[in-house]
Amino acid sequence: MNSFRDYEPFAWLYTHYWGKNFHQQIMPALERVVLSQLPPRAAVLDLCCGDGRLTEKLHHRGFRTTGLDGSPRMLSYARERCPQVELLLEDAREFDLPPRFEAVISTFDSLNHVLRTEDLRKVFSNVQRCLKPGGVFVFDLNGEPVYRERWCNPGSLVNEEVVSVSRGEYNSRRRLARCDITLLCRQNGQWTRSDFQLVQKCHAKEIVARLLQKTGFSVSVYEAAKVGMEGDFNYGRDIYVGRVS
Numbered sequence: 055m056n057s058f059r060d061y062e063p064f065a066w067l068y069t070h071y072w073g074k075n076f077h078q079q080i081m082p083a084l085e086r087v088v089l090s091q092l093p094p095r096a097a098v099l100d101l102c103c104g105d106g107r108l109t110e111k112l113h114h115r116g117f118r119t120t121g122l123d124g125s126p127r128m129l130s131y132a133r134e135r136c137p138q139v140e141l142l143l144e145d146a147r148e149f150d151l152p153p154r155f156e157a158v159i160s161t162f163d164s165l166n167h168v169l170r171t172e173d174l175r176k177v178f179s180n181v182q183r184c185l186k187p188g189g190v191f192v193f194d195l196n197g198e199p200v201y202r203e204r205w206c207n208p209g210s211l212v213n214e215e216v217v218s219v220s221r222g223e224y225n226s227r228r229r230l231a232r233c234d235i236t237l238l239c240r241q242n243g244q245w246t247r248s249d250f251q252l253v254q255k256c257h258a259k260e261i262v263a264r265l266l267q268k269t270g271f272s273v274s275v276y277e278a279a280k281v282g283m284e285g286d287f288n289y290g291r292d293i294y295v296g297r298v299s
Contacts, residue, residue: 063248065127067218067237069105071211075285076162077107080194082282087295088157088192089115096156099184101177101193102146102164106132106139112159113139122149147176151184158185160193163291166254169230171261178269182298191271191296194278198256199290201231205254215240229256259292271296 092098096117100109103121105128112119113136122142123129129141142149146160147168158181168174181191201224209220222233230253237248259275266273278291 060250060252061125062127063237063250064235064252065105065125065131066239067216067235068128069131071216071218073105073107073162076287077111079285079287080161080278080283081111082284083276083278083288083293084159084161084192086282087276087293088159088190091190092117092156097154099151099155099158099181101158101160101181102167103132103141104128104162104164106135106141108159108161109139109141110136120155122146146180147173149180149184151180153184153186153189155184156186156189158189158191163194163196163254165193166196166257167252169253169255171257171265174257174262175265175269178265178271178296182270185298187298189298191266191298192293194291194293195257195262196254197259197290197292198226198229201254201256202226204289205231205233224256229258230254231256262294266294266296270298272299 094116098112098117098119100112100119100121103109103123106121109119109121109132120140120142121132122144124145126143129143132141165174165177168177205222205224211218217238218235220233220235222231224231233252235250238245263273263275274295276293278293279288281293
């Protein structure tokens with residue numbers, strides 16, 4: 055996350071092909087662990103909101119929603135999706151908002167893109183400061199089974215408007231996963247090519263829990279499938295719930 059350059063071409067692929075199924079699958083789990091417990095019209099921050107799929111769902115639920123993301127192009131799609139919602143172009147490691155939210159939610163392993171433990175601590179501190187007393191922080195992370203068993207599988211997508219090929223690798227010693235993507239997309243009758251790399255960190259569960267506790271949260275961790283997340287995205291995924299005392 056030192057640069058958001060690679061997230062600009064990825065934004066098109068994510069918006070048109072990658073984002074929909076995940077957010078359909080995770081909604082039952084979010085409903086169970088956080089949404090059903092919030093008061094009507096609660097203020098909710100969608101952290102690393104991407105193209106605004108969850109932001110839109112929260113807005114339609116009646117929550118006073120704010121979206122925050124570090125990619126200008128992702129936010130441009132979010133603005134198209136939910137023009138009435140406050141959207142902030144900010145780095146999750148550096149934002150500073152007053153304590154006005156009842157909940158902060160971050161989905162689709164967004165925080166796996168934070169590659170350093172110290173930076174993850176900064177994210178948690180920023181979240182803690184923007185939550186009201188009793189506020190809740192909910193996010194999901196990929197666990198090591200995802201990187202060992204699925205991340206390295208090559209993938210491709212071919213149709214009349216897109217050709218994409220992805221090739222992944224996982225370094226178990228450094229707990230770093232890399233995915234190289236070649237994307238050709240057709241827009242306005244012309245093909246353009248982008249080559250970019252996405253990198254994720256497999257943060258150890260005990261380290262994440264300890265960081266949350268050190269920044270003022272009580273912590274619960276759930277296997278996504280056991281709290282109602284449906285479909286194939288629940289595999290190897292943990293959902294963290296931190297509460298401000």
